[in-house]
Amino acid sequence: MAGFKDRIKGFSSGLKKKEKKKAKSGEKGASGSSRSGSSRLPSFSKAKKERRVYDPAVDGELATFYLPDNCEKLDMYWTDEPYSFVCIVRDMVEHTVSYHVVEPKLTRFEKLLLEEIYMMLQDVLSIKGVSDIDNMTIQEKYRIIREQTVELLDYYSELDVKSIEKIFYYVKRDYVEYERISAIMRDPHIEDIFCNGAQIPVFVYHAGYGNVNTDVVFDDDDVLDSFVMRVSQQSSRSLSKSTPILDTTMRDGSRINITFGHDISPKGSSFTIRRQKKVPLTPLDLIAWDTFSAEVMAYFWLCMENGKNILMCGGTATGKTSALNAICMFIPSSTRIVTLEDTREVQLPHVNWIPTVTRESFNRDEVGSVELEDLLKAALRQRPDYLLVGEVRSREAQTLFQAMNAGHATCSTFHAGTANEVINRFTNPPIDVPSAMFSALDVICMLHNSYEVGVEKRKVIQVAEVAGLDGTGVILKDCFLWEPQTDELINHGSAILTDIRHRQGWSEEELQDELDRRRMVLETLIDMGVRDYYDIVEWINNYYKDPMKVMVALAMHKMAQNREGSTGDA
Incomplete structure (x- = not known):
């Protein structure tokens, strides 16, 4: 001292x-x-x-902020009260939106x-x-x-x-x-953070405004190199000129991809951060945001309860993992689950759950590395009821389909633009899953980024079921298909629901009643303003224990709501 x-x-x-x-x-x-x-x-x-x-x-x-000339304020909120806040402004001359960190x-x-x-x-x-x-x-x-x-x-x-x-x-x-990006990392509206090099503004993907540039800049290569090296050290991973590319998980669970130095990127070191939500999105969130309809979510509720094999597919940043997290809330609480990922993204409320992640080798000889395929083989020995694979990319897909064919309920995500493209990518090199193994897959859900009045929205555009094989390959049948003109998901019938009906011993009317009840539960919870993650988990678990008790509780709430409305009108 x-x-x-x-x-x-x-x-x-x-x-x-x-x-x-x-x-x-x-x-x-x-x-x-x-x-x-x-x-x-x-x-x-x-x-x-x-x-x-x-x-x-x-x-x-x-901290104080002065609005630049020819700009209008779109939004302003604290990220770390009373120290820092964010102001989002639109330049009325250039017609651009920018994100200002105020410290x-x-x-x-x-x-x-x-x-x-x-x-x-x-x-x-x-x-x-x-x-x-x-x-x-x-x-x-x-x-x-x-x-x-x-x-x-x-x-x-x-x-x-x-x-x-x-x-x-x-x-x-x-x-x-996280040094100069700390305020951005605290912002719950930020989904992705992009740094393309030193002396270049950091860009963010904002849930409400899409891709916007910020006023945050790394002053020079030394400052940026120091930052990415610190992140790699905190995650106990190696980053150097000999290993200049790194995929790892940050301390808060966010996923980061780093390129180091000028050897592989002329602009120098760069990074991309995919933010990890502290509380995952729920089925109610996805319905409220019009990503899923309540009818489609009720369909997935029945599928997950009955152990159907599902692939969530789409392009980059279409919400595949968020959708997977949401529908996995419908897995009964007593189910044994094993998740396998490169970086931790799947978040579940279940107690009987083993999360596993891959590991890079300790040296260039790849000694000690644990690949996704290794985790998958180990998971099959752990007697899982459900196998959840964060993302399928290559040869581990064959082991995944073997698990499906062995009777393990399986869910995963996959990059593809259409349901037919999913089949083509799986059945051709380098993945090469035999078409005959596709009979074990039940549902392919396609997510897509659409634009409405200049705002990007994520939507389910297709739910396809695997209907079997013919001489040309895998047969797909649309169960729900998005109609852009009306912005609706049109129901084309479901063989999977028919299979569930037979297994449960229901009549067609009983199946429809069950779907209607679950749809009503979801819609009523949204009307009630239920948004807390664990409150929703409790409602779902209570429905499994006593559906009629839940229906009565929700009906009483609607009656009370109607009485309040009529009193207000009077």
């Missing part, structure tokens, strides 16, 4: 001498007045000072103090026996970083609480979080 105080005093006295020298020489600022008065440095005190808590109403806001502005002296704290913090933590900060919870990290930052700054008696809060924000941002 003595070393820190001595260095701080040195900074303070040195800066004061410089400021006095500038004042004597008559150096002026942009406004024409001397800058020495406005840059007066706080004095150093040997004794700590009791400070009050920061109050925005008294001390002023930490506290530091004075020259605050910047120097911040740099000194960066230099001293690790030593201080080590002296105090805090050696395993990386394995602490985020709340514990914030608490320790705040305590030590405030303790170091307490020796400045004239440093106000606003300055302390500003400095603390940058310490936690750079030491605990």
Whole structure:
């Protein structure tokens, strides 16, 4: 601590001498007045000072934003109150949308103090026996970083609480979080983050505004290289000139792809982050957003309960994994599930669930690597009721179809533009799944990005069932098909539902009643405003236990809602 105080005093006295020298020489600022008065440095005190808590109403806001000329504000919201917020603006001349990260502005002296704290913090933590900060919870990290930052700054008696809060924000941002992209990583509306190189604006995919550029920039190659190296080290993965490409999972569960250096990318290092939602989307979310209709979701509810094999397919960023997460909420709670992924994306509420992930080799000889195919073979020995594969890409598809044919209920995602393209890609090199094995697959669900009034929306455009084989290959029959003119999913009948009806011993009327009940449950829960993930899980589980009890509870709610409506009209 003595070393820190001595260095701080040195900074303070040195800066004061410089400021006095500038004042004597008559150096002026942009406004024409001397800058020495406005840059007066706080004095150093040997004794700590009791400070009050920061109050925005008294001390002023930490961050402020001034709308650029010829721009209109579209949206503004906090990402880390009271430290940082986001403002989304439209340029009325260029007709472009941009994303602005607003953070506290530091004075020259605050910047120097911040740099000194960066230099001293690790030593201080080590002296105090805090050696395993990386394995602490985020709340514990914030608490320790705040305590030590405030303790170091307490020796400045004239440093106000606003300055302390500003400095603390940058310490936690750079030491605990994700440096200059921290505010973006906190934004729940951001799905993807793209950095194409140093001195190029970072781009984001915003749920409400699509692809937009930000005002966040990595200053030079060294800064960007340092950032991607830090991310790779935090995930315990190797990144170097000999291994310049990395796919890994960040600490918050987000997926990141990194290219390192100029050897494979002329613009230098780059990264793409696919954000991981803390709480996955639910069936109700997808219905409310018009990605699925309630009728189609009721269809998948029956399919998942009855162990049907399903592929969620579509192009890049069409919501395949989100849809898979949502329909897997319909798997009965007692079911044993094993998930297999390259990076963790599948999130389930089930207790009897084993999540597994692949592992890269420890050296260039690929010794110690664990491929998706290895996980799949191991999973078949764990007696799963359901196998969920995050994404099928290559030869593991053959093992996946073998699992289907062996009677294991299986779900996965796959990149393809149409249902016929799914069949073509699977049955041709390099995947080469024999057509005969496709009789085990039940449903292919196609998702697509469409545009409505300039806004991108994800939609189910086709639900196709595998109807068998003929001399030309696999036969597909459309169960639901999207009609663009009416924006509806048209029901063309289902052989899968007929199979479920036979297995359950239902009549056609009983099958339709069951579909109608489940559709009504979903629609009523949306009307009730039920959105909490675990509340929805509870409703689904209660339906499995006692469907009639759930129907009565929902009917009573609708009656109460109707009475309130009629009273309001009167």
